[in-house]
Amino acid sequence: MTVAAASLTRLSRAGVAFAISGNGFSIARAAALTAAPSFPVGPVSASKTPSSFHGVYARSFSASASRCAPDSFPGSSSPIVGAGPRQPLPSQFFFSRRPGSIAAKTSPVAAAIRSASTQSDKPAGSSEPAAAPRPRRPVFAFLSRALAWIGGSFVFIGLAIVGFFVYDSTTYKEGAEMEEIAVSNLALDPRRGGPKNLPIYDVQIDDADCEERLRTKDKPKLVILGGGWGSVAVLKELNPDDYHVTVISPTNYFLFTPMLPSATVGTLELKSLVEPIRRIIKRVNGHFLRARAEDVDFSYKLVEVSQVDHTGKETRFYVPYDKLVVSVGSVTNPHGVKGLENCCFLKDIHDARKIRNLVVQNLELACLPTTPDVERRRLLSFVVSGGGPTGVEFAAELYDMLNEDLSKHYPRLLRNEISVHLVQSRSHILNTYDETVSRYAEDRFARDQVDVLTNSRVNEVRPDRIIFTQMCDGKPVTKELPMGLCLWSTGVSQPEFCQRLAAKLGVAQTNRHALETDTHLRLNGAPLGDVYAIGDCSTVQNNVADHIVGFVRNLAWKHGKDPETLEIHFSDWRRIAAEVKKKFPQAVAHLRRLDKLFHEFDKDHSGTLDFGELRELLKQIDSKLTSLPATAQRAHQQGQYLGRKLNKMARAAAGLHANDIQDGDLDAAVYKAFEYHHLGSLAYIGNSAVFELGSFSVSGGLWAVYAWRSVYFAQSVSMRTRILLMMDWFKRGLFGRDLVSY
Numbered sequence: 016m017t018v019a020a021a022s023l024t025r026l027s028r029a030g031v032a033f034a035i036s037g038n039g040f041s042i043a044r045a046a047a048l049t050a051a052p053s054f055p056v057g058p059v060s061a062s063k064t065p066s067s068f069h070g071v072y073a074r075s076f077s078a079s080a081s082r083c084a085p086d087s088f089p090g091s092s093s094p095i096v097g098a099g100p101r102q103p104l105p106s107q108f109f110f111s112r113r114p115g116s117i118a119a120k121t122s123p124v125a126a127a128i129r130s131a132s133t134q135s136d137k138p139a140g141s142s143e144p145a146a147a148p149r150p151r152r153p154v155f156a157f158l159s160r161a162l163a164w165i166g167g168s169f170v171f172i173g174l175a176i177v178g179f180f181v182y183d184s185t186t187y188k189e190g191a192e193m194e195e196i197a198v199s200n201l202a203l204d205p206r207r208g209g210p211k212n213l214p215i216y217d218v219q220i221d222d223a224d225c226e227e228r229l230r231t232k233d234k235p236k237l238v239i240l241g242g243g244w245g246s247v248a249v250l251k252e253l254n255p256d257d258y259h260v261t262v263i264s265p266t267n268y269f270l271f272t273p274m275l276p277s278a279t280v281g282t283l284e285l286k287s288l289v290e291p292i293r294r295i296i297k298r299v300n301g302h303f304l305r306a307r308a309e310d311v312d313f314s315y316k317l318v319e320v321s322q323v324d325h326t327g328k329e330t331r332f333y334v335p336y337d338k339l340v341v342s343v344g345s346v347t348n349p350h351g352v353k354g355l356e357n358c359c360f361l362k363d364i365h366d367a368r369k370i371r372n373l374v375v376q377n378l379e380l381a382c383l384p385t386t387p388d389v390e391r392r393r394l395l396s397f398v399v400s401g402g403g404p405t406g407v408e409f410a411a412e413l414y415d416m417l418n419e420d421l422s423k424h425y426p427r428l429l430r431n432e433i434s435v436h437l438v439q440s441r442s443h444i445l446n447t448y449d450e451t452v453s454r455y456a457e458d459r460f461a462r463d464q465v466d467v468l469t470n471s472r473v474n475e476v477r478p479d480r481i482i483f484t485q486m487c488d489g490k491p492v493t494k495e496l497p498m499g500l501c502l503w504s505t506g507v508s509q510p511e512f513c514q515r516l517a518a519k520l521g522v523a524q525t526n527r528h529a530l531e532t533d534t535h536l537r538l539n540g541a542p543l544g545d546v547y548a549i550g551d552c553s554t555v556q557n558n559v560a561d562h563i564v565g566f567v568r569n570l571a572w573k574h575g576k577d578p579e580t581l582e583i584h585f586s587d588w589r590r591i592a593a594e595v596k597k598k599f600p601q602a603v604a605h606l607r608r609l610d611k612l613f614h615e616f617d618k619d620h621s622g623t624l625d626f627g628e629l630r631e632l633l634k635q636i637d638s639k640l641t642s643l644p645a646t647a648q649r650a651h652q653q654g655q656y657l658g659r660k661l662n663k664m665a666r667a668a669a670g671l672h673a674n675d676i677q678d679g680d681l682d683a684a685v686y687k688a689f690e691y692h693h694l695g696s697l698a699y700i701g702n703s704a705v706f707e708l709g710s711f712s713v714s715g716g717l718w719a720v721y722a723w724r725s726v727y728f729a730q731s732v733s734m735r736t737r738i739l740l741m742m743d744w745f746k747r748g749l750f751g752r753d754l755v756s757y
């Protein structure tokens with residue numbers, strides 16, 4: 016490539032730049048007229064020359080000739096113009112004309128060119144010696160270099176394409192690879208058992224497929240439920256040979272949810288947002304079962320799984336585990352509103368496809384001459400219920416598509432009749448963000464004529480309209496909006512599977528919205544260290560007060576003291592605070608000024624805290640600990656944490672086994688408690704984006720959109736999806752969005 020670039024540099028210097036430079040004009044002229052007998056001006060093709068390289072070279076000269084010769088040289092009186100009949104040039108001629116070569120410098124033609132270049136600047140018939148050629152101007156030098164680079168790039172791309180085809184040809188296989196494969200009888204004909212006497216899938220059909228799989232066959236069984244953000248983070252962190260890994264999920268792909276709103280209007284293609292789970296688990300030689308977890312039997316350590324079999328009937332079986340990770344995500348919160356079957360949701364790829372089809376279908380219906388005006392306005396009325404990031408991003412994407420692509424391909428009347436409404440129950444959209452961010456988003460939407468209806472609650476969704484109540488001057492007013500599409504995006508709630516587990520675990524699970532875990536992400540109520548829950552389906556219980564009070568009480572009894580009469584000095588309080596920080600890392604931020612807290616809660620100013628005062632102090636810390644957000648960021652951090660911890664536990668297993676240690680708080684012994692670090696939030700709002708990074712927030716136009724894209728590009732799960740994302744963004748820029756439904 017370097018050689019090619021260098022050749023092209025020389026070529027352009029000698030040919031292209033000279034053809035346009037002051038001095039070089041005469042060179043071009045001379046060369047053109049010299050070359051004219053052998054190459055007719057115009058479509059001189061490389062095939063007529065002995066080599067394509069020379070073809071290019073000759074072409075540049077001929078092209079100069081076609082432009083320059085008639086104007087500059089009306090006659091053929093130039094001293095260097097070859098008069099006489101047209102003769103084909105001998106083949107050595109081409110080889111001797113390689114630009115920059117010694118031969119080129121010494122050949123008769125080159126001499127003629129040099130002579131022409133000097134003579135053309137002299138008055139005709141002058142006998143003065145030729146002046147030295149003027150140095151080339153920097154602009155031409157720059158141009159020649161630029162052209163050389165462009166040429167070099169073309170050569171590089173050409174080579175890359177050829178290289179790709181060579182590689183591609185090696186990826187096809189002739190004939191099938193058939194060989195003996197060892198499959199255990201237990202895999203083909205599983206034993207039955209468990210509380211429901213179902214088949215137990217102890218051995219998988221691909222356990223003996225290859226060396227790598229054989230290595231993990233007898234390792235502890237790690238079963239992961241779900242193939243989303245939490246699970247994939249665990250899989251990416253795990254050491255390959257430590258566990259026999261099985262992922263169970265009804266979808267066989269990971270979905271990059273933050274960009275899902277872009278797929279609803281064709282900015283991005285659906286396939287650019289998904290990565291096959293089997294590709295992800297390959298790193299850990301894992302197994303995948305496309306099925307749905309229905310229940311868990313904690314005492315038998317079995318997950319009950321369902322799947323529709325080849326006959327179309329639901330079939331159930333058990334998958335045994337040593338360690339179970341529950342990361343099944345969440346479902347949309349219906350908030351008890353009637354008529355949600357008339358809404359679209361945006362949770363997975365099918366939802367995005369459905370929305371895309373419906374948007375395009377409504378646009379097409381609105382174009383029909385038989386569609387009455389009122390109906391057209393209804394079809395083109397898009398309502399989003401929920402002013403969180405998902406609702407806002409969908410409204411923004413929809414607006415962008417209508418604004419940028421609709422007018423190009425649809426009747427202009429449609430643009431005037433379209434309306435986008437965003438219904439939000441709170442007083443601001445993006446209300447979990449900083450106030451300046453939500454104001455920026457509101458101003459942007461006001462400018463773009465996206466109708467933001469705050470303090471409004473949807474009561475009912477009918478097939479053709481939504482009915483909602485808006486607070487106007489402190490009074491509720493019932494209103495309705497005709498709609499052609501309503502997106503319901505109003506928060507998340509617990510899937511049925513998690514509700515079933517919570518009910519089974521009884522008093523250990525008190526949260527109605529998610530499965531409660533301790534700070535080591537172990538499911539509360541399940542046998543210690545067997546089951547973990549991460550991501551949207553879980554919440555970390557921060558019962559600092561109960562936990563520490565119990566701890567101090569036990570300590571007091573152990574030292575033969577009655578906890579109720581205990582007097583806690585500042586030095587004791589420091590030790591207690593250290594314990595709180597270790598067990599509840601999220602509380603660290605609230606335990607910065609220990610002295611201040613101590614004095615504040617020492618109500619009787621005795622210089623010590625009694626048991627009641629300590630309890631009050633810890634309760635105040637409890638109240639400050641908010642539950643972690645249901646975001647990809649949190650699921651990812653929890654997955655990473657769990658993956659690292661499982662690696663540590665696998666490494667520690669031999670030592671624990673040797674010392675016959677099987678029970679107790681092994682998690683706490685090998686690894687710290689989970690601590691969430693909020694890295695910031697971002698949202699897209701119609702050709703602009705907002706970022707919230709701690710106490711600092713930024714919003715901006717296209718530069719922010721590029722930054723927003725860069726963040727997600729970097730976070731994307733694989734190189735494959737990154738390349739697809741980039742191609743989609745290019746495609747949108749070059750050809751617009753695909754407004755098709757299928």
Ligand SMILES: Cc1cc2nc3c(=O)[nH]c(=O)nc-3n(C[C@H](O)[C@H](O)[C@H](O)COP(=O)(O)OP(=O)(O)OC[C@H]3O[C@@H](n4cnc5c(N)ncnc54)[C@H](O)[C@@H]3O)c2cc1C
Nearest residue numbers: 241242243244245272273308343344550551646647648650
């Ligand atoms: C449109 C949209 C935009 C979002 N944008 C952002 C954003 O910009 N930033 C951000 O941080 N977060 C965002 N989120 C939230 C983020 O996607 C979730 O917080 C994250 O996906 C939670 O990860 P998870 O692993 O808990 O669950 P998920 O990623 O939802 O994965 C759940 C998995 O469990 C599987 N599953 C479900 N039921 C069962 C079952 N019974 N048995 C076995 N498997 C089951 C599912 O098929 C899926 O594979 C967005 C969400 C949506 C829907």
